[in-house]
Amino acid sequence: MTLARIQDLPRLVGETVTLQGWLYNRTSKGKLVFLQVRDGTGICQCVVFRPNVGDELFAIADKLTLESSLIITGTVRADARAPGVPGGYELDVQTLQVVHRAEEYPIGPKEHGVEFLMDHRHLWIRSSRQWAVLRVRATVMRAIRAWLDAHGFLEVTTPILTPSAAEGTTTLFEVDYFGEKAYLAQTGQLYNEATIFSFGRVYCFGPTFRAEKSKTRRHLTEFWMVEPEIAFCDLDQLLEIEEQFVTHLVHTALRENANELKLLGRDTRKLERVQPPFPRITYDEALERLKDVQARLQRGETVLNCDGEPLQDIPDPALLDITWGMDFGSPHETVLTQLFDRPVFVTGFPTAVKAFYMQPYPDRPEICKSADLLAPEGYGEIIGGSERISDAALLEQRIREQGLPLEAYRWYIDLRRYGSVPHSGFGLGVERTVAWICGIDHVREASPFPRLLNRIYP
RNA sequence: UCCUCGAUAGCUCAAUGGGUAGAGCACCCGGCUGUUAACCGGGGGGUUACAGGUUCGAGUCCUGUUCGAGGAGCCA
16 A cells, blocks of 8 residues: 555556545445545546444545545556546545544635625635646746746846836835835846846846736736846847747646646647747837728628637727727737737837837837737736847936926936846736736736735735 | 616525515535535524615515625736
């Protein structure tokens, strides 16, 4: 008899093993009880047959409550009828010990509303879909570090308590810092721009905070972001790094989380075609495409996506109104991403709508060397990146133009005085990336305990 | 901040023009050797979000409040 985990059962057929886990579901049929047991690595059907275990143990198994904790011993056998994760294997139960008999469990196998599930998030994460999503999240986070570490990046942590904003002060959480105002970080980028001069290629990876009053499927007030920053790197070089990086994340999840993506019902063919190079379109080109789509929609034409299907989630073509100089809204991203079969870069946004530190094109200063990466299928922006201004005088001018407090950025301007170099970086949002890979419709399920507008419990 | 929709059993929902508040799931009891959200029979379970109004009579109509969902703006 050996202790086993459910994910290893395919290699243990014929052996007698002990599982430790919780009762996920139960059905009984006369002298048979089917216990769906989960142990964190998978879900295994355990078959309790009355003549095998005796009347006393059978009665206990037959009355077990959902989520009761169990230690259960039996023989592993392959059976195509056995549901579960990975499925196809079940345990022929010999003995069973109840560690704790659970009280009546509030979350059933039937449907529940969002508010109820969010109030019970501490229990909801036991459900198979949530389990699958959070396993993919862990894979993505591991793949982020693995790829960056393998490509010469050094992880350098940046502060969460910060004295000022990178991009204005309207979306920051304010905290009291011994009588002074401080803010929870919404980016580590400015500090990354300092550490590249020490290490060349760096990244920071951790939670960031935005006090935006956004109530959409794409927003959390606390989310995880990885921000690589690279010295001696222009925008074109940055995009090559980004597409290699994102491709690695997607294909690592495809390889390591096949069971999870299957459980989620994800169409993995759409993920498999994520391969470099990603298409690159300029802001100007994107504007033309958007106007074209809007005109066709308003004429009542059906506009097709990259797979030849009608565009989804376009409630009102009037929302696609845009003129040169405006930043994209969510409806614009929703349209653009459906026109491509892989993530698409949009480059050269108007300088006026982007952050002060982005490098303007020398021959066209009204646009800047910025690039957003939009995920397919309407998931929208998962990366924002740019080449940074490397000239101290130009940076100072841009800070003044934006009306930002020059004094707060003195150290940041200082970086351009001592061996300044062209450098670039980007930020990738973990929850949005996970939501896209998993094919789920709201980022709140991509975080174990999501923080949202009006929600900080549990 | 704005727009739209919603709140009825533990959960998901129904309740015809205003006329005795109902079903499925969950739970408890009984039945069945292959269930896949099993099925069959029985049982308990309600201050219809809150406050006020109209009415012989309000889950239903009106006013206000609270809470929630989706979206816009902003963003990853």
